[in-house]
Amino acid sequence: xLVLEGLTKRYKTGDLALDHVDLEVPKxxxxxxxxxxxxxxxxxxxxxxxxxxxxxxxxxxxxxxxxRLGSGGLRRARRRMGMIFQEYALVERLSVMExxxxxxxxxxxxxxSWFRRFPPKDIENAYRLLERVGLEQFYDxxxxxxxxxxxxxxxxxxxxxxxxxxxxxDEPTASLDPKTSRQIMRLIRELCAERGLAAIINIHDVALxxxxxxRIVGLRQGKMVYDGPPDGLxxxxxxxxxxxxxxxxxxKKGGEERAADxxxxxxxxLAGAL
Amino acid sequence: xxxxxxAEGPVWRRRTSGRQWAIWSAWLAGTALxxxxxxxISASTTWFFVTDSPRVxxxxxxxxVPPAWGYLGKLWEPMWDxxxxxxxxxxxxxxxAVPVAxxxxxxxxxxxxxxxxIALLIIVSSRSINSLIWALLLVSIMGxxxxxxxxxxxxxxxxxxxKLLYEAIEEIDRSQVEAVTAAGAGRGQVMAYGIVPQIMPxxxxxxxxxxxxxxxxxxxxxxxxAGGIGLQLQSSLNILAWPQVTVILLLIVATVLxxxxxxxxxxxxxx
Numbered sequence: 234x235l236v237l238e239g240l241t242k243r244y245k246t247g248d249l250a251l252d253h254v255d256l257e258v259p260k261x262x263x264x265x266x267x268x269x270x271x272x273x274x275x276x277x278x279x280x281x282x283x284x285x286x287x288x289x290x291x292x293x294x295x296x297x298x299x300x301r302l303g304s305g306g307l308r309r310a311r312r313r314m315g316m317i318f319q320e321y322a323l324v325e326r327l328s329v330m331e332x333x334x335x336x337x338x339x340x341x342x343x344x345x346s347w348f349r350r351f352p353p354k355d356i357e358n359a360y361r362l363l364e365r366v367g368l369e370q371f372y373d374x375x376x377x378x379x380x381x382x383x384x385x386x387x388x389x390x391x392x393x394x395x396x397x398x399x400x401x402x403d404e405p406t407a408s409l410d411p412k413t414s415r416q417i418m419r420l421i422r423e424l425c426a427e428r429g430l431a432a433i434i435n436i437h438d439v440a441l442x443x444x445x446x447x448r449i450v451g452l453r454q455g456k457m458v459y460d461g462p463p464d465g466l467x468x469x470x471x472x473x474x475x476x477x478x479x480x481x482x483x484x485k486k487g488g489e490e491r492a493a494d495x496x497x498x499x500x501x502x503l504a505g506a507l
Numbered sequence: 508x509x510x511x512x513x514a515e516g517p518v519w520r521r522r523t524s525g526r527q528w529a530i531w532s533a534w535l536a537g538t539a540l541x542x543x544x545x546x547x548i549s550a551s552t553t554w555f556f557v558t559d560s561p562r563v564x565x566x567x568x569x570x571x572v573p574p575a576w577g578y579l580g581k582l583w584e585p586m587w588d589x590x591x592x593x594x595x596x597x598x599x600x601x602x603x604a605v606p607v608a609x610x611x612x613x614x615x616x617x618x619x620x621x622x623x624x625i626a627l628l629i630i631v632s633s634r635s636i637n638s639l640i641w642a643l644l645l646v647s648i649m650g651x652x653x654x655x656x657x658x659x660x661x662x663x664x665x666x667x668x669x670k671l672l673y674e675a676i677e678e679i680d681r682s683q684v685e686a687v688t689a690a691g692a693g694r695g696q697v698m699a700y701g702i703v704p705q706i707m708p709x710x711x712x713x714x715x716x717x718x719x720x721x722x723x724x725x726x727x728x729x730x731x732x733a734g735g736i737g738l739q740l741q742s743s744l745n746i747l748a749w750p751q752v753t754v755i756l757l758l759i760v761a762t763v764l765x766x767x768x769x770x771x772x773x774x775x776x777x778x
Binding site: 284308309310311312314318320322323324326327335336338340343346347388391395401 | 680685690695705
């Protein structure tokens with residue numbers, strides 16, 4: 234469904250953030266993108282919806298080459314890609330409802346959105362999504378009154394109301410505590426399964442990635458150095474992606490279900506290691 | 508290198524000795540300049556008038572009391588004019604300053620090479636000319652009256668409002684703009700959802716603050732014929748009616764106090 238061909242980004246400063254990345258994401262696949270800070274993870278997902286203009290290469294979504302679209306076409310293409318951010322990126326001074334409805338901006342005209350006259354169907358949808366992420370009683374609260382986990386849920390609802398085919402998720406859990414992180418990852422995972430969405434999730438937490446996704450891509454200095462199942466992340470592979478370190482404590486050990494406190498402990502060790 | 512090794516161990520100083528000497532000589536030069544200036548000013552002052560001034564103050568002071576409270580009845584209308592000059596002038600300034608601010612802000616300007624310098628030029632020229640000078644110019648162009656005062660206040664305020672507003676626009680959180688853009692919003696929608704909510708508190712604060720300043724500035728505009736309470740002040744001063752001057756000054760102080768209270772309350776409510 235999504236195909237990246239030779240995607241390259243060189244910033245004006247001369248830094249090569251992405252170096253000929255080829256990637257194919259089939260419909261409904263949830264993929265984690267791991268790699269050290271500065272490896273180009275954020276640049277990669279921003280090149281897909283062209284918040285960052287790629288220097289070279291192609292981005293093709295369902296046969297349409299996004300990297301060639303004009304501004305109107307790009308607007309329509311962006312509607313099909315929901316984005317979820319690390320620091321939530323909610324419009325802090327607007328209400329939860331307005332934030333969720335802002336996901337529909339690609340579908341409504343300027344004056345309609347200025348006077349907040351969204352179609353009744355959008356409002357019904359927004360309410361249903363808030364219910365789905367467990368925030369239905371918060372619709373009238375201002376975004377800056379919510380906790381981190383609640384804000385990220387609003388961010389997820391905003392991405393989903395776009396009715397996307399693909400989710401671009403940039404470090405969804407980096408600002409959250411381990412328990413909330415797991416809840417948010419599980420929610421994203423479930424929603425993708427419910428709606429048959431593909432997702433690219435940038436994530437720092439290797440153990441968390443292994444727990445929740447079916448495919449992992451490792452990026453180092455803008456190059457893809459790993460593409461495979463979560464179980465394939467051996468200490469050698471992690472060394473290849475991140476550099477030399479004691480990886481034994483970081484990797485997922487065996488079974489799917491682990492005690493929550495063990496996970497927390499794991500996180501702390503990882504935080505110490507990185 | 509402030510950290511040096513000695514026989515007794517490392518010694519750390521805040522600055523290198525060269526830097527320390529430079530700072531001392533700068534202080535010395537500053538002091539010398541101050542003394543020199545003092546001398547020049549002292550030489551060109553007629554000390555007789557200065558030593559005489561306490562007597563003059565006491566004299567004028569004694570003439571100023573008791574205030575001519577009866578004169579207050581004639582002041583309500585010019586005071587109302589003054590408040591209107593300030594309020595309408597501020598509103599007019601806001602209407603013109605908001606687009607200028609968006610054109611001047613680095614992150615919203617359509618062209619950093621052409622449009623931005625023009626917007627900055629508008630801001631600088633409006634800010635560098637005092638409203639009293641604007642009023643002088645306008646009174647000679649369009650004749651005396653309240654209209655000249657309103658426009659003088661507006662012209663002076665454009666730069667102030669636009670400058671503070673464009674700084675607020677440049678300081679917004681970019682990720683909110685990114686999020687709205689990523690949803691497929693158009694240029695106008697990105698502004699309405701990504702930028703406007705973020706600058707609203709700053710905007711309200713700036714507008715009310717400027718209104719508060721304008722109340723004070725518009726009290727003097729009458730001195731050059733641009734309407735308002737200043738006109739009364741001018742004529743009372745001319746006929747040396749000191750008790751009337753007292754009433755006018757007290758009224759101005761009261762009005763400024765009220766406007767300051769209003770502006771503080773509004774800012775507190777909005778932020």
